[in-house]
Amino acid sequence: MPHGPASYGNPMRIVVTAKYVPDISTERGFADGRVVRTAAEGTLNELDENAIEAALQLVEAGRASGAVGADEGEVVVVTMAGPDGDMALRKAFQLGVDRGVRVTGDELAGSDYFGTAAVLAAAVRRLGQEAPVDLVVTGMAALDGLGSVVPTLLGAELGLPTLNLAKKVELADGVLTVTREVDDTTEVLSAPLPAVLSVTDGANSPRLPGFKLIMAARTKQIEVWSPADLGLAADAAGTAGARTEVLVAAPRPPRAEPEIVTDKGEGGIALADYLIRNDLVRPAEETR
Amino acid sequence: MTHSNRTVLVLLDPATEVRPSALELLTLARDLGRVEAVTLEAPTVEVLAQLGGHGVETVHQAELSRDGECVTGDERHLPAVVAAALAAAVRLTDADVVLLPTSFAAKEAAALAARDLGAGLVIDAASVREADGRVVAGKRVFAGAWDTECAVTTDVAVVTVRANSVVARPAPAAVEPVVEGYAVELAPSPVTLVSREVKADTSGRPPLDQAAVVVAGGRGTEGDFGPVVELADALGAAVGASRDAAFEGWWDTYVGQTGVTVAPRLYIGAGISGAPHHRGGMQASQVIVAVNSDPEAPIFEICDFAVVGELAEVLPQAAAEIRRRRG
Structure with missing residues (x-):
């Protein structure tokens, strides 16, 4: 990717990667070892809204500083999906992103983490050929797979420094500094742009779509690219390139009907009784 | 072997x-x-x-x-x-x-x-x-x-x-x-580590991500985690929160799809409605117990045992009974 001079003072060009996922409040399932994604119940991965928000804020901060023009800077959202994935891009348009790209092709189905990262990286590189990309922003995870590793692999694929799971993001003089709280550790990390950044759901509060943007999003042009457009080899992604093979995907049996007690003064005793009866209370010497 | x-x-x-x-x-x-x-x-x-x-x-x-x-x-x-x-x-x-x-x-x-x-x-x-x-x-x-x-x-x-x-x-x-x-x-690193701090855990409780028993509190605690902690300590359990409760600042670690995913032997959710985000972080638990004053709370759909009642009363009573019967 061409390296552009990037900091406040120059308009920022940011790519956000997004995923079209089944709505987590609906029944989700598999068919032929792959996640079922249908238009009726699919949505923009909620955590990608935090990525879009972070990108918009960075572009807007540049404009607010007065150093760049009010129409300078750009946020491009890229998704790898079938035609239903346009719903995710329309949602991104509603939030105010400038461009939406869908990378699509039957041969991409069944991509593993590495294949997904390879496709997204190829799309970022192509955008970089048009004009330098300063930053790639992703959400912390997709709410269907929850792997959280594609941002890391995307950074490695692009050969860019990667700052993951940022709760706080600062940009000064072309250097990005993030604070992340992962597991039991707080880290402050920094890297020069261009870079890959993933943000958590605690990083910001995504904006609500505005009426004008909602109207405009309906008819906004979506760019559709094929793997061939991106110069991807046939086994770069999809089932052909996957390093794992799904053997079984089966729904678990529903839980038995619960035992429900309404507290009339002895609810706590009933709870203790249930735990002891089911051997869920360890002896005193084992509890700390 | x-x-x-x-x-x-x-x-x-x-x-x-x-x-x-x-x-x-x-x-x-x-x-x-x-x-x-x-x-x-x-x-x-x-x-x-x-x-x-x-x-x-x-x-x-x-x-x-x-x-x-x-x-x-x-x-x-x-x-x-x-x-x-x-x-x-x-x-x-x-x-x-x-x-x-x-x-x-x-x-x-x-x-x-x-x-x-x-x-x-x-x-x-x-x-x-x-x-x-x-x-x-x-x-x-x-x-x-x-x-x-x-x-x-x-x-x-x-x-x-x-x-x-x-x-x-x-x-x-x-x-x-x-x-x-x-x-x-090692290859040259383009990323600089400015600072790193590991949180010292002085609670004496097991870590949330590894505990065999987890007691979690949500909005229903109204910010008072005392009853949650009391039951957790009676059980030797870890304490967690819902995302809402953590974002309110009531507890620092939360159970959920973007927080800590837990699959303990026993999970007790108190004052937690069971939003999809939370369920994604605990639904693989072996035994799920819920305490909630709202009989319509979605968490009741996925639990094994539940008490409909005020957690501030139910939890301390359960803790006292466990301490008493265990001797």
């Missing part, structure tokens, strides 16, 4: 303690083949004894350098550094499988190591076994509603395993581990 001639590497980072999840990894690893550990620092005497008790014959201790300079200190724990150490250890030992815990940092390290090695990657496995000469990992997905299994089709498999996947058990016979250093040359 199988008679497989596989070599299985287990990441132990930090090497100053053996967490419950590490013992579980060693237990799983012994069923797959010969177990060796990888560390980024010298293991303590106590750690070595524990590793020996779990059948670890060799500990590979990475000796990190960059441009001829030794790399020490906090930077050793960065995912890119851990990944380089793991990849070098696989090449050194010709290992077939690498097992790591499912922490955010370990997932990053696993991804980078797998990429470097051209290895298949499974994140958050609930089981790992061998079938027809391949490593097969089981996962519980979609908030615990589906079980999947996938086979790794490459020579090397890198797998992160969720806590409480197996009951840790020591090896039939303890061994005396040998620590062997090996050189790892």
